[in-house]
Amino acid sequence: MRHSVVCYSETAYSAWPANGGMWRWGDEILVSFNRGAFDPSGGFHRISPGPKQNVFARSLDGGITWEETAFDQALYSHPVKKPPENGFVFGGGFVMRAGVPAVAIDGSLFIVSNDRGHSWDGPYAFPDFGFPLTSRTSYHIEGEKTMRIYMSYSLPQGTVRSGPFTDRAFAALTSNGGLAWEKLGDMTDDDARSVMPSVVRLKNSTLVAAMRRRRSRGEGLCDDNWIECRRSDDNGRTWHTPVRAADTCDTQQSGSSNGNPPAMCLLDDGTLVLAYGYRSPGQSSIRYCVSSDGGFTFKNHTVLRGDALGEDMGYPRITAGKDGRCVAVYYIATKERPVQHIEATVFRPGEAAPSRP
Numbered sequence: 001m002r003h004s005v006v007c008y009s010e011t012a013y014s015a016w017p018a019n020g021g022m023w024r025w026g027d028e029i030l031v032s033f034n035r036g037a038f039d040p041s042g043g044f045h046r047i048s049p050g051p052k053q054n055v056f057a058r059s060l061d062g063g064i065t066w067e068e069t070a071f072d073q074a075l076y077s078h079p080v081k082k083p084p085e086n087g088f089v090f091g092g093g094f095v096m097r098a099g100v101p102a103v104a105i106d107g108s109l110f111i112v113s114n115d116r117g118h119s120w121d122g123p124y125a126f127p128d129f130g131f132p133l134t135s136r137t138s139y140h141i142e143g144e145k146t147m148r149i150y151m152s153y154s155l156p157q158g159t160v161r162s163g164p165f166t167d168r169a170f171a172a173l174t175s176n177g178g179l180a181w182e183k184l185g186d187m188t189d190d191d192a193r194s195v196m197p198s199v200v201r202l203k204n205s206t207l208v209a210a211m212r213r214r215r216s217r218g219e220g221l222c223d224d225n226w227i228e229c230r231r232s233d234d235n236g237r238t239w240h241t242p243v244r245a246a247d248t249c250d251t252q253q254s255g256s257s258n259g260n261p262p263a264m265c266l267l268d269d270g271t272l273v274l275a276y277g278y279r280s281p282g283q284s285s286i287r288y289c290v291s292s293d294g295g296f297t298f299k300n301h302t303v304l305r306g307d308a309l310g311e312d313m314g315y316p317r318i319t320a321g322k323d324g325r326c327v328a329v330y331y332i333a334t335k336e337r338p339v340q341h342i343e344a345t346v347f348r349p350g351e352a353a354p355s356r357p
Helices: 073-077
Strands: 002-007 012-015 021-025 028-037 053-059 067-069 095-100 106-113 121-125 139-141 147-154 167-174 182-186 193-201 207-215 224-232 240-247 262-266 272-278 285-291 299-305 314-320 326-332 341-347
Touching: 002 053, 012 341, 021 095, 021 314, 028 326, 053 073, 073 106, 073 121, 095 147, 106 147, 147 193, 193 262, 207 262, 224 272, 240 272, 240 285, 272 314, 272 326, 285 314, 285 326, 299 326, 299 341
Parallel strands: 167 193, 262 314
Antiparallel strands: 002 341, 012 028, 021 028, 028 053, 053 067, 095 106, 106 121, 139 147, 147 167, 167 182, 193 207, 207 224, 224 240, 262 272, 272 285, 285 299, 314 326, 326 341
16 A cells, blocks of 8 residues: 655645546546645635636556646636537547536536547536536446436425535436437435435446435534445436445534545456545544445445544545556645645555555
């Protein structure tokens, strides 16, 4: 197991890889996250209320070393473009980054690259699925013109018992390169928040989605926050068999908590590896667990990082290499680097935790 620093600055707050995206081609990994000016009086998120940046960092050695790559922040201020006349071609170098860099996510726009994130085009707009979109980047490319995407929208207040957040996750599909999108089905139908799905397809073609969930427990009580997995046997039209895979906050703490999103990957041997942040005063950590039965049960909850200064950390992305090693990227503040920043951990599931980086 090995930790590495993706970026650090005492004047910049960098966070939320889960709000950006991560893509992999062999040992080459690209990750997206957000950045703003550091504001020590900024509240829970010590970030200035000013403009936020979309930042990309690239590793060419499987997540050991990282270097930021250039990106034109003005792209998001350009007029919304129409897709190419014949639609996008989802080739080997194609990547999509959903959402606009912000603390409160607007998921209606996306940008694309055809060269592994070295250059970008857009912004483009998703269709109106009936409610404001809060989607982050989560999709499967299934052909040159076919993409199955996992999104979320914000339902009217009162529909979801989750404080100010009313997200519900759903799946959609394009079969013509993004010229038209079909909503397939909601991933949940209860009164708890569901958002930020991380989805894998098993070898038997079943889709397994890990989602961030939150439900109010009543006045004066900390909301319940957890990671839930559901599965689909019809390519995302219906979802069933909810499994509580992990808790993401200490419900005994005073005040509220918003938990943390999941990041899930599939190893060649069929093992699911699920990474997440656990928020608890004085005990916040980056963790992972595994499932050897296709997502019906999750075991061996293990701390990857137990040295977080506070609860403002987590939001991981994860990817697996052919050698069975996983790369988890997340944000954290530590005693050695006290401003929120991005780090990565390369590990084999089951390894003992190493010393601090």
